[in-house]
Amino acid sequence: MEYEAFIGLEVHVQVRTQSKIFTSVGVGFGCEPNTLTDPVVLGFPGALPVLNKEAVEKSIKVGMLLQSTISEVTKWDRKNYFYPDSPKNYQISQFDQPICEGGKVEIELPGPSRNVMGEHKWIELTRAHLEEDVGKLNHFDNDSLVDYNRAGTPLLEIVTEPVLRTPDEAWAYLNALRMLMVYGDISDCDMEKGQMRCDANVSVRPVGQEDLGVKVEIKNMNSISGVRNALVYEIERQIQTLKGGGSLVQETRGWDASKNVTYHMRFKEESHDYRYFPDPDLMPVRIDEDWRGRISATIPERPYDRQRRYYDDFKLPFTITSVLIPDPGLCEFFEEAAEACNKPQQVANWIVNNLLSELGNDGLSLSESKITSAHIAGLVKLIEEGVISKNIAKEEVFGEMFTSGEMPAAIVEAKGLKQSNDTGELEPICQKVIDANPGPVEEILCGNEKAINFLKGQVMKATRGKANPALVDQMLKALIDKKG
């Protein structure tokens, strides 16, 4: 019997804001424990929450990026449960009127090979709601300590419908979601820093069965590939259980990345009754047309829309766009340089093939380097105008430009790298090379046109690379023809 899987993901994304969601204390990662706290964060008696407008605004922005319906009125509810990382033993969250309802995310599946684009699909969302993050427990041999620095960080929970069908789709969804968050300046979604967290619900059923199978929730996955690995394991476990005549129970399982297995945590009956009710300390929030309009004006082009535009307008291949698209800063850099020299493909090649590897070698980010879009545009222009050859640009100019930050034209000038187009100067050199290499000349005359490259190389060598290669090619052919 064939089985098919259905996966739903619940993703928590920390929304980057100046201060916490219900008080003016700042947010941060890696600070001295319990320094990002105040009476509100610690849930001291009498302390009251005051909503951070920026957190709502950014959540609306996320909703727009996810093409959700933004609620006209959204409200706050208390989710009641006892746990030492929760200072009030309730979490302020949203129950029945989340900021964002519905929505969809475009994903790109892995292609048949690294250089080939995979299929694109849309993943439907259920909702996205805003809540406060909790603190962090640190367990030791004899006791546990709690750090409330993270408590009160705005957290957006984004929930998909159970429509993902494979671990690869889940992987692609998380990548696509991360790109959207980076594009919207919402979060870097670094799972290791807890900026993005993911729980998965997964069930399998025999192909042809109408009802979904028994749902199992998986927790404790600490990376995007961890989610994929956990799903691969869990789907196989469920199928094998059913094939072996066993049955599945609704449960929560944890992912053990070191053993590569999921393990039982608790059954459904042991789950909390959260006793949600509207938080009487906070008023509902009305999101009017005007506010929506102002936020919608800040929504950037989505990643895969940009990918399509790069292909349609610039004919950029997947090998290039797959590098550019995930990094909106790099895309802007590319667009500026392309606009300045009107040679998008060349600019893209320089960025992907040269700039990124130099950055990688030096461990720098684009903004930390001395290279601006004007440098790349200038370099491409010099090549296109025939001032320098591509080789000279690569060998003599780029490295210097990267190290010193000098503009390429100035480097060419200072090093005297300007390409020679002077036929009067080149002709004797070409003649000399032809005379000195009768073998290759003979080959050319016999029809092996490729042999000209050897002669070209000799001319370039003699001119220290400064000769215009196209011109040399032309001249050599003319001289050999004359000879023949």
Added chain:
Amino acid sequence: MPDNLHFKTVTDLQSLLAGGEISSVELCRELIDRKEAVDSKIQAFNSLDAENVLANAEASDQRRANGELRGPLDGIPIGLKDVIAVSGSPLTCSSRMLENFVPPYDATVSRKLKEAGAIPFGRLNMDEFAMGSSTENSAFNTTFNPWSSDRVAGGSSGGSAAAVSAGSVPVSLGSDTGGSIRQPASFCGVVGMKPTYGRVSRFGLVAYASSLDQIGPFGRSVADVAQVLQSIAGHDPKDSTSIEKAVPGYPEILQNPIGPWKLGVPKEYFEEGLDPEVKACIQKAIDWYADQGCEIQEIQMPNMDLAIAVYYIIATAEASSNLARYDGVRYSHRSEQSEDAIDLYFKSRAEGFGEEVKRRIILGTYVLSSGYYDAYYLRAQKIRTLIREDFMKAYESVDALLTPTSPFVSFRAGEKNEDPLAMYLSDIFTISANLAGIPGISVPCGFNSENLPIGLQILGKPFGESDLLAIANSFEQAHDFSSQHPDL
């Protein structure tokens, strides 16, 4: 020094201070002595930091000498219910749970009072976490009624009412969730006001039931209550439920009251359960208003009989969540016996909370539970809306309502302890104002045959505090009930 300084009103004290007849230090010394003399009998205070009080009084006298007074309340001592945070002072809520808790922050009302130069004077006893109607639920002491020391002061702000009545402090703050200011004011023969929900910031008020709690003043005159309200009212950016609405000049309104008023008498408040002596006394007050030319109308409050049930669903639901933070992990009582985290919760809460608090947490947890929410909490919210609509409908034809504050006078300590329902009924006339969010005031209107005080409750429109103060003041001015003091 003038005689009976401890029974002077704030208004009197202000002119004595202004005239240089007394200093704030002298006044505070006198009150510290008074508290020493009478409080062993009344037990209104949980604590009093005399040194700190005198230091503040000295600073106030200095400001007076320098002509740098901060406002009319500068140098005036004010007692605070032990549920309102004052930075560096204990904040026990009369609970073992917070016995050793000292907040590092001021409640907004405490900050405002300090900025006005008023002197925080003692932490006043209450029912634990403001849950109760007699201050017998305090984990530390029962507060007794200054008019009869075997009777209760009422609650939950019993300490705030009794301290003012006993002359230990001229004015105080309490909090009112279902009648916790008005009912003890009525039992102790003082004036007590619950403002409109949102009129006074709740920041720094330890939450019992967030959608019902409101801080308000006690005093020995309506004018004193007006002055304190003036200094604590107004929008607070730290409390999202406080309302941005200009605060009128309350004391000024008393100078030029606008009357006669149209006054409603809800007939449901005068039916069974009302003590005949209380009933007669309230009727006399109503007749007095009629004699002054006020139009008296009978009003219907058809949902009034549901108020107690609705209250004990909404208040306990909110309380079950508000009190969850007292778990032994951070600042609250922590059991020494616990074996693991879950056990720490169980034992710390079992040891830290008293019986009534536990009862309400359990009730609130139940009504919010999956499968019961719609039948209890949601339904209660709907009836709450109906109760509010009853009031709004009444206010289409009248300016305010006249009712008894409590169906009976102060009862004997221990009398209702074993019967929570009987205790809950003592708030039957006050609770619906909290559900509707409207303001109410209790003003002394007479004594029963045993010389126990009776209070008249006046309920007003949202943000109609000015009307209530004026209506109460006109009655007070024509009678001498407020100026009678217990013999201690």
